[in-house]
Amino acid sequence: MRSLTRAGAAVWLAVVLHLYGVRPASAQGRPASPFSVAGGRVLFAGDLSITVGAPDPGWFTYTDYETSSLRRVRAGLAVEARITSDLSALFEARGETGRGVEPYAWYLRYRPWKGLVNLQAGRIPPVFGAYARRSYPQNNPLIGDPLLYQYLTALRPDAVPATVDDLLAMRARGWLVRYPVGDAEWRNGVPPIAASRWGTGVQALVAGQRLEGAVSVTLGSLSRPLARGPIRAPQVAGRVSWKPVVGLVVGISGSRSEFLDRDLIEILPALVRDHPYRQRAVGFDGECSWGYWLVRGEFVASGWSVPDLEAPPIRGPLRARGGYIEARRRVGPRLYVAARADRLAFSTVEGSRGSRTWDADVSRLELGAGTTLRRGLLLKGSYLYHQRGGGRVREDHLWAAQLLWWF
Amino acid sequence: MTSVIERVGHRIPGSAVALFCVAATCPLAFTAPAPGSIRGRVTVSDYRVTVEPRPMPSSLGGTHAPRPVELRPAVVYLESAPRGAFERDDARATMDQRNETFVPHVLAITVGTTVDFPNSDVIFHNVFSLSKAKTFDLGRYARGKSKSVRFDRPGVVQVFCDIHSHMSAYILVFSHRYFSVTDAEGRYALEGVPSGAYTVVVWHEGAVRETRAVIVPATGNAAVADFAIR
Numbered sequence: 001m002r003s004l005t006r007a008g009a010a011v012w013l014a015v016v017l018h019l020y021g022v023r024p025a026s027a028q029g030r031p032a033s034p035f036s037v038a039g040g041r042v043l044f045a046g047d048l049s050i051t052v053g054a055p056d057p058g059w060f061t062y063t064d065y066e067t068s069s070l071r072r073v074r075a076g077l078a079v080e081a082r083i084t085s086d087l088s089a090l091f092e093a094r095g096e097t098g099r100g101v102e103p104y105a106w107y108l109r110y111r112p113w114k115g116l117v118n119l120q121a122g123r124i125p126p127v128f129g130a131y132a133r134r135s136y137p138q139n140n141p142l143i144g145d146p147l148l149y150q151y152l153t154a155l156r157p158d159a160v161p162a163t164v165d166d167l168l169a170m171r172a173r174g175w176l177v178r179y180p181v182g183d184a185e186w187r188n189g190v191p192p193i194a195a196s197r198w199g200t201g202v203q204a205l206v207a208g209q210r211l212e213g214a215v216s217v218t219l220g221s222l223s224r225p226l227a228r229g230p231i232r233a234p235q236v237a238g239r240v241s242w243k244p245v246v247g248l249v250v251g252i253s254g255s256r257s258e259f260l261d262r263d264l265i266e267i268l269p270a271l272v273r274d275h276p277y278r279q280r281a282v283g284f285d286g287e288c289s290w291g292y293w294l295v296r297g298e299f300v301a302s303g304w305s306v307p308d309l310e311a312p313p314i315r316g317p318l319r320a321r322g323g324y325i326e327a328r329r330r331v332g333p334r335l336y337v338a339a340r341a342d343r344l345a346f347s348t349v350e351g352s353r354g355s356r357t358w359d360a361d362v363s364r365l366e367l368g369a370g371t372t373l374r375r376g377l378l379l380k381g382s383y384l385y386h387q388r389g390g391g392r393v394r395e396d397h398l399w400a401a402q403l404l405w406w407f
Numbered sequence: 408m409t410s411v412i413e414r415v416g417h418r419i420p421g422s423a424v425a426l427f428c429v430a431a432t433c434p435l436a437f438t439a440p441a442p443g444s445i446r447g448r449v450t451v452s453d454y455r456v457t458v459e460p461r462p463m464p465s466s467l468g469g470t471h472a473p474r475p476v477e478l479r480p481a482v483v484y485l486e487s488a489p490r491g492a493f494e495r496d497d498a499r500a501t502m503d504q505r506n507e508t509f510v511p512h513v514l515a516i517t518v519g520t521t522v523d524f525p526n527s528d529v530i531f532h533n534v535f536s537l538s539k540a541k542t543f544d545l546g547r548y549a550r551g552k553s554k555s556v557r558f559d560r561p562g563v564v565q566v567f568c569d570i571h572s573h574m575s576a577y578i579l580v581f582s583h584r585y586f587s588v589t590d591a592e593g594r595y596a597l598e599g600v601p602s603g604a605y606t607v608v609v610w611h612e613g614a615v616r617e618t619r620a621v622i623v624p625a626t627g628n629a630a631v632a633d634f635a636i637r
Contacts, residue, residue, distance in 0.1 A: 033573060034461045045461040080462035092464040105464040118468025125465045133465040207469045209529075214467050246549045247531055289531060291546040330569075333535050333544040375537060375567065 035407065046077040046407055049137040053400030058393030059175040060364065060386040061144055062152060063196055064098070065188045069145055070384075070400040072097040074137070076104070086111050105198055118205040123198055123227055127216040127237045128253045130285040130298055135195040141294070141328040141338035142368045143382040143400045148300050148322040149195035151344055154359045155304055155318065157190065157224050158183040158261045162309045164351045164358075167318075172360035172391030181309065182264040190223035192281070192302045192320050192344070199225030201234060212241045221257035221279045222302065230262040233276075247290050253283040259304050272307045279304050280317075292330040299323035312351060318358050319347035333372075340366045360390030378404040443623040443630065445597040449481040449589045449609055450635040458508055460573040475506040479612055480589040481636065482515050485597065486606035486618065488583035499523065502566070502576060504532045509566060509576030515586050518561055522578065525553035533569035540564045540580055565613065577613065602627075609634045 035044045053061075053070030061068045078092040092105040107122025126132045131149050134140070144150070152174030154167060159182030161167040170177045174189035201218030215238040220226030222235070235257030243249050260277040281302035288295045303317035326340035342364040346357040368382035379401070386396040456477050498520045503510040505527040514522065524534045526548055534554070535544040540562025545554040547570070558564065561582040568574035579586070587595040597607075602625040609617040616636040623630045 033456075033459055033575075036459065040457065040459055043459055043462045045463075078462045078464050080464070090462065090464045107464075109468060111468060115468065115470040120468065125467060127467065133467070136465070203467065205468045209470070212467075212469070246529065247547065289547050291548070292544075330544060330546065333537055333542045372537060 041082045043080045043082075044077065046075070047136060047138055047404065048075045048406070049073070049402055049404040051143060051400060051402040053143070054398045056396065056398055058386060058388065058391065058396045059152070059173075060362070060388070060393075060396055061150070061384070061398065062175050062188070063145075063150055063191075064152070065175050067096070067098040069150060070143060070398060076136070078105075116207060118203075118207060120203045120205075121201075123200045124203050124216065124218065125198055126193075126218075126222075126225065127203060127214045127239045128222055128255045128281065129193060129239070129283045129300065130251060130287070130296070132193060132195040132198075137402065137404045138378070138406045141326065141336065141370060141380075142340055142366050143380055143402045144340070144364065144366050144384055145195060146298065146322075146324040146326075146340065147191075147342045147344040147362060147364055148298065148324065149191060149193050151191055151362060152189045153191065153320065153346075154189050155223065155259075155306075156182070156187060157221070157259055158187075158264055160260065160264065160306050160309070161314065164312045164314050164349050165353075167314060167349065167358055168351045168353075168356060171356070171358065172388060174359065181307075182261075182267070192300060192322060193222045194225055197225045199235065200227045210243045212239075214239050221259050222255050222281055223259065223279055223304075231258045232262050232265065233258045248286075248288050250286045251284070253281075253285070255279070255281045260306075268307055269309070272309065275305075275307065277305050277307065294328040295325070296327075297323065297325040314349060314358075318349070320359070321345050335369065335371050337367075337369045339368070340364075342366070357389065360388045362386065362388045376406050378402075378406075380404065442599045442601055443625075443627050444600055445483075445485075445605070445607060445621055445623060445632060446629045447483075447595060447632040447634065448593045449483060449595060449611075449633070450593055451479065451481055451589070451611060452637045453612075454479055454593070458573055460507075460571070475508045477508050477512050478591070479512050481593070481595075481609050481611040481616070481634075482513060482579050482586060482588050483595040483597065483634075484515075484579075484581060484586035484608050484610070485583070485600070486608050488585050489601050489603070497521075501525065502578070503527050504534070504568070504574070507568075507571050507574055509568075509574060511576070511588075513577045513579070513588055515579045515581065515588050516558060517584055518559060518580055518582050519557070520580070521555050521557045523553050523555045526550050531570060532574070534566060535569050536564050536566050538562065538564040541578075544569075563610075563613070579610065596629075607632055609636060611636055 050073050056068050061070045074096045076094045081089045088109045094104045095101040105123050107120050107124045110119040154170040154174050154177055159179040161179045162181055176186050177189045178186045199218035199220045203216035205214040217234050219229055237255040239253040241251035257279050259279040283300040285298040301321045303319045305317040306314050322344035324342040328336050328338040330336045345361045346359045348355050349358045365385045370378055370380040382400045384398040388394050458475050458477050500516050501523045502514055526532050529550050531547040533547045540560050541558055541564045543556050558580045561580045564578040566576040585597050587597050589595045600623050602623045604622050607619050607621045617634050621630050621632050
């Protein structure tokens with residue numbers, strides 16, 4: 001109830017700010033310039049999305065145990081305060097069904113030498129990959145998130161399986177997982193990369209016209225970024241992007257971090273306690289646009305090392321590979337169509353009943369369209385087809401609609 | 408309200424000189440009003456505006472050029488034009504895309520004008536409009552390329568870039584020629600206005616900001632109307 005009240009307050013604030021910024025006879029709704037105060041030194045932006053969709057008994061679209069990305073209300077408010085021409089303070093709060101209002105981002109941005117170097121410190125956007133920085137509804141032509149950034153695997157950072165069989169028992173049920181070592185509560189697993197939370201740390205970017213390089217040191221891991229937390233060592237991530245021609249961007253990313261909680265490691269047997277339990281990932285992303293087309297794709301390989309506790313043991317890191325390609329075609333000033341093909345596959349482990357992938361491979365095809373009702377007001381519709389190599393529900397057809405308002 | 412001289416000059420060009428000479432020697436010529444004008448100055452408080460993009464906490468940063476300053480003039484026009492002033496024009500005009508702004512920010516044209524939208528930036532732009540007077544989407548195109556739109560209906564067309572939400576511009580499409588975009592000093596001039604009573608309208612940034620009754624004298628002198636809008 002309290003979270004609903006907070007979400008309602010955020011929505012109310014967004015509505016007031018929006019109305020305040022609208023001039024009475026503007027031709028297409030809101031003005032182009034963001035709402036600002038203090039002589040343009042403090043700028044505001046925001047969004048509100050209401051998503052309704054079919055029930056998802058296979059938990060394909062859930063971002064945690066309670067929230068499906070197809071059935072939620074989300075409001076966001078971003079503020080930028082320009083302290084000097086080179087120094088800004090940025091803040092973003094999000095209210096979401098089931099989560100209440102959270103400070104999503106808060107950091108200082110320092111941009112000396114005409115922005116050739118950018119330094120950011122605080123709760124900052126992730127450097128790795130591409131989607132996590134554009135997971136806003138207005139930047140997503142569809143409604144669902146890519147599997148890499150949303151699908152809940154059977155891994156948890158605060159609890160681990162003692163044997164391979166413990167792990168395989170949780171196969172294809174990442175929305176609610178329990179293991180014998182660590183936190184004994186049933187909780188959801190983590191996605192390969194979390195798009196719904198950012199970590200605290202520092203980031204540096206060297207920007208050129210065609211080439212950019214960024215590196216960050218943050219708390220948590222790709223799967224679970226943290227604002228503060230029980231991790232032995234920070235995550236180090238980097239990305240290099242190249243724009244060979246206008247309209248084409250390709251990037252390569254890498255990340256290494258501790259994955260397991262410090263509290264969990266302290267209760268492990270002494271023999272395995274000092275081993276680093278890491279998540280390592282490498283990713284490739286690309287975006288190409290021309291005319292009425294926009295095409296994006298991403299491929300990520302990630303591995304998590306977990307303790308080797310009892311027989312049959314988990315040997316070597318657990319790996320996952322995933323990728324998606326999405327395309328959007330504008331078919332008129334008000335209308336576009338879009339599609340995304342998505343796949344997430346897992347490595348094989350040897351259990352007492354034979355070899356199997358440690359989580360069930362999953363695929364998704366999403367087809368959708370969006371229409372601009374007026375500038376800043378978008379209505380989307382999507383059809384999602386899922387297929388999974390395990391679990392109670394192996395195939396699913398879902399639909400969703402989203403009304404999005406942004407300023 | 409259309410004057411004799413205007414009627415002759417526009418509709419019977421072959422005999423215009425002869426008819427004008429005859430008219431000038433007869434008493435009717437002294438009663439026929441000479442075309443006048445309406446001039447003045449519009450003071451706009453936010454004429455020079457620094458264009459600010461939306462806050463983007465999700466950005467890793469990047470090179471930043473100085474934020475461009477956009478000039479946002481007013482448009483002054485007659486609410487009701489004299490009879491005979493409604494003409495189509497096959498003219499061309501240009502609205503450039505430069506430093507992530509539309510230049511000019513305000514363009515006033517007559518119905519039938521084709522507007523070119525060249526891209527002078529090193530990045531893609533995607534010009535579009537959802538206005539009732541003209542709905543269009545030019546897609547993404549790079550520097551050095553240009554696309555065009557012909558405006559066939561009068562009205563206010565607000566133009567945006569689909570990629571850069573802080574880019575905006577206005578195109579005012581008139582069915583007559585009695586309009587003027589203010590210059591850097593706020594000056595405007597509506598020339599060739601037949602004598603009579605008119606309502607002058609001042610438009611700025613998407614809204615009619617002021618209207619005023621103005622009488623153009625039969626002497627051919629200019630009527631003066633100054634405005635101050637905040």
